[in-house]
Amino acid sequence: MKQRELICSRCSVRQPFRYHNMKCVCGGTLLVDYDIEQIANTFSKTALPYRSPSMWRYHELLPVLDEANIVSLGEGGTPLLRMPAWERKLPLGQLYLKREEQNPTGSFKSRGFSAAVSLLKEAGVHKAAVPSNGNAAGALAAYAGRAGIEAYVFIPQDCPPLIVQECPLYGAHTFLVDGFIHDAGTIIEAGAAEQGWVNVGTLKEPGRVEGKKTMGLELAEQLGWTFPDVIIYPTGGGSGIIGMWKAYRELKALGWVSCDMPRFVCVQEVGCQPLVDGVSSPAADPSGTADTAAAAFKQPVAPNPTGMRVPAPPDLPLLLAIVRESGGTAVAVSKEEIAEATRQLGAQGISASPEGSATWAAMLRLCDSGWLRGQDRVVLFNTSHAMKYAQPGDAARSLPVLRSYTDFVQQQGQ
Amino acid sequence: MKQRELICSRCSVRQPFRYHNMKCVCGGTLLVDYDIEQIANTFSKTALPYRSPSMWRYHELLPVLDEANIVSLGEGGTPLLRMPAWERKLPLGQLYLKREEQNPTGSFKSRGFSAAVSLLKEAGVHKAAVPSNGNAAGALAAYAGRAGIEAYVFIPQDCPPLIVQECPLYGAHTFLVDGFIHDAGTIIEAGAAEQGWVNVGTLKEPGRVEGKKTMGLELAEQLGWTFPDVIIYPTGGGSGIIGMWKAYRELKALGWVSCDMPRFVCVQEVGCQPLVDGVSSPAADPSGTADTAAAAFKQPVAPNPTGMRVPAPPDLPLLLAIVRESGGTAVAVSKEEIAEATRQLGAQGISASPEGSATWAAMLRLCDSGWLRGQDRVVLFNTSHAMKYAQPGDAARSLPVLRSYTDFVQQQGQ
Incomplete structure (x- = not known):
């Protein structure tokens, strides 16, 4: 029989397992403990x-x-794609993309x-x-x-x-x-x-963090039971960061992996960046940052919000602690950088969501700034398909329509 | 060193491997032989x-x-999802859906x-x-x-x-x-x-059939190195049917699987059904059927064509031979049956393309007619995501917009 309890990520109090209400009396988040x-x-x-x-x-x-x-629909087991052409161009060791868009719901x-x-x-x-x-x-x-x-x-x-x-x-x-x-x-x-x-909102129940944890388990298995040096992840509510951090603590406790924890990099959108603000203001009271950010965040920064647009993550202090303790950082990228990253990934055959594209943009930024090092093994997460965000019609309508090869030749001559 | 040649699927002549032009002088299709x-x-x-x-x-x-x-983007390894709720309702043994929409390009x-x-x-x-x-x-x-x-x-x-x-x-x-x-x-x-x-059109080069072959290899592995009894597959050009048939001949030759070949069922759309017409007219000259069908097929049958809309498959006689020799059949389903199947699969959490939905509709038809038997282990192929076919905007625009829980209650009361 599986032994499962809950433990508070802030005050470490233990409680019997329950199916919802994951808030500890101290304000921390209860996580499943095995x-x-x-x-x-x-x-x-x-x-x-x-x-x-x-x-x-x-x-x-x-x-x-x-x-x-x-309840399974065929989730997990997503490919970890190496990007050798870009490894040669960039000042880092190895570059991988975890293709999470290949899950059942895209x-x-x-x-x-x-x-x-x-x-x-x-x-x-x-x-x-x-x-x-x-x-x-x-x-x-x-x-x-x-x-x-x-x-x-x-x-x-x-x-x-x-x-x-x-x-x-x-x-x-x-x-x-x-x-x-x-x-x-x-x-x-x-x-x-x-x-x-x-x-079943973020951190309201115990399952979603545990499910996201499997991204970390899978990544470690795909890398031959090692951790990458750097994980660059689009962060809204942050359950993926919490899940992968938890995965790696459990793998260390199991004795399956012994290397250092990866540096976690949270990627956000300029204008809705509570993690970026929190990381860059170490003196601020982190428990107040979320509300401040939410209050400051009056207007959407782009026509369509993305999964990163969470002005008030449910447990910002936990996210900040993970980023800081791992030696990670947080990066806010612009709408323009996201669009250019979508194009660059597309040209390599990858259908990247704005969130996935944001990790590419952040990686380029961290190469430029020297934060990424020459030997770093870096993993980006493409969390969804580009097409789910499409505003269809326009691109298709502007394409040339041919009736014959002659039309093709004429069109090329224009 | 891998030994690869080409062999004609019609006249069995052998030729050295080449990278394109797969038409044999006899009119048959050259396939890779190992x-x-x-x-x-x-x-x-x-x-x-x-x-x-x-x-x-x-x-x-x-x-x-x-x-x-x-050249890999993380293709294959797609889930084989069992559908237990429907197995209990339908006169068949086991029912599976192969989730091909989880491939890198959806x-x-x-x-x-x-x-x-x-x-x-x-x-x-x-x-x-x-x-x-x-x-x-x-x-x-x-x-x-x-x-x-x-x-x-x-x-x-x-x-x-x-x-x-x-x-x-x-x-x-x-x-x-x-x-x-x-x-x-x-x-x-x-x-x-x-x-x-x-x-690189269908059957113009040797790779596409070989790649599609892996659907059959994977399916056999997922079923513990056995074949299903029935494969129901949406068929346009037909390289998937040819590929899986080839996979199973190779697995038998390798001695990895010894059971009978599955019965191959080709699913098409009413109005563009060269395989259905060919299967139901065994006396007709199959090599002429494609042209006849193409000539008869003047108008699209639905606002948007699907992958099944191939009036003139490049090697119809080979497809007909596979269907007949395997004891299979071909079924044409209507636009309305496809739409209802998309709804039924959606309600089970599956994002099914029109082609994938067509296999569900055909399965229901073959249950009704008694063609499927009580012990049959049946595999359907969902070849793409529903969302890739969406005409977006309308469904989202008609949804209720709330400002508060009071709005929700009022909306429910309407």
Whole structure:
């Protein structure tokens, strides 16, 4: 029988496992804690080659008790693509792109919601709600559909239309919100008692961090049970950073990996950069930074918000601690840098979301500044497909239309 | 050193390997033939667990000579998802969905073009062209981008705009064509000498069938080195059917699998159904069917063509022979059946393209008719994401916009 408890990431108090409400009385976030010694006795990495590449290959390190409750659509096992042509051009050692857009819902959010919805099923929950900048809503919708759970998703109205449209396709009750992601969260909290839905927003329940943790486990396995030197990750609510940091602590505790922790780099958008502000102001009280940032963040910085646009991450102090302790940093990139990165990645055959493109832009910035070193092994995360953010029609409409090869020749001559 | 030749699928004549022009003088298609005995001596399935889940785990059975020429973006290793809820409702044994939309370019076309572009690189080709209903164009564009090869893609102008837009994102020279896929092919053939591009259209070169073959290899491995009873596959040009049939002949020759070949079911759209017509008219001269169908096919049957809309498959007799010899069949489904299937798959958390949805619709039809049997293990192929076919805007625009929980309650009361 799997031993799982909760432990506060701030005050280290222990509590019995529960399925929602992850806030400790101290204000910290409760995370799942396993009996690593027990796991080490029954789970060996030599078992892994014989398991499917799904993220559930690590089920001993995931919180679901009964494998019959696993709600899977084929998540995890995403490729780690090496970029040799750019390694030769840039002052770094090795450069990899983790292709999270190849998950079932076209984004990294599949992992968190596979774990979260499995826990909802285990808990006998029939109704769940999420505030989301888009990809999380689609993922809840899909996994809830697979599990037969009713999903309610609340999305800022200026989110990309294709990501919004995915939610009703998966059968979710879909609502647009005139406001930011935290306004969507307020609606869910206000209705919780009356509607009986469970809020599966970032850090509201234990599954999403655990699901995101598998990105870190998988990356370590793909790198031959080592850690990269640097992880560059687009950061909104930050559950991916927390998940990967937790993964690497667990791998060290298991004795599977012994090298240093990677330096975590959080990438944000200029104008909505609570982590960048927090990292650059070490003297400031980190627990107040989120509210300050939220208050300062009155207007969207670009026509469509991205997954990085979270003015008030639920546990900013934890994120700042991870970045600082790992020797990492935070970088805010501009809309123009993101667009240029999408083009550069596209030319290499990669369909990169604005968030994924932002990690490329940040990597270039860190090469320029000398922060990245000549031997660094660097991993970027492409968290979603470019096409989910497309405003279709325009590009296709401006293309030449041919009737014959003669038309082609004439068109080339113009 | 890998031994590879070409063999005609119709007259069995052997020829030395070459990189393009796969038409035999007899009119048949040349396919790659390996020295299976040599492979069996050096390649064992016990090696596979220690390889990455990429399709290149089967490189001994792929035509690239030097692994340095492999052009990979992380293709293959797609999940095989079991559908237990529907197994209980339907008169069949086991039901699986192969999630090919999780390939790097969001479609099964990644596999064929990973192999084809690797061969282009091996051959020193710098310029390639393809006629395509969309996903093949995106895949050539992406893999050519990765390889540094110039891509020219020619797409019927009524193809889904998002699929078209992907091509310039990947840096391809992109042209719309006022006509069908064979009209696009005519433009490429007309320009071949002058432009110096290699035509990588269906069955024009040896790589695409070999790449698609890995769907069959992977499926057999995922099913514990057995074949399913029935494969239901959306069929346009048909290189996937040819590839999987070839995969299973090679696995039998290797002695890795000994069970019967699966029954191959080709799914088409009502109104563009050369395979359905060919299967139901066994007396007709199959070599004439393609032209007849092409001539009869004057008007598109739906606003946007799908990958199944190939009035004149390049080697219809070979496809018909595979379907007949395997005990399979061909089914034409309507636009309405496809739309309903997209909805049913969506409600289960699956983002299914029209082509993938068509396999679901065909499966339901074959359950109704009693063609599928109570013990059949059936595999459907979801070849691409629903979202790539989206006409965005409308669905998102009609959703309710909330400012508060009160708005939600009012909206629910309406």
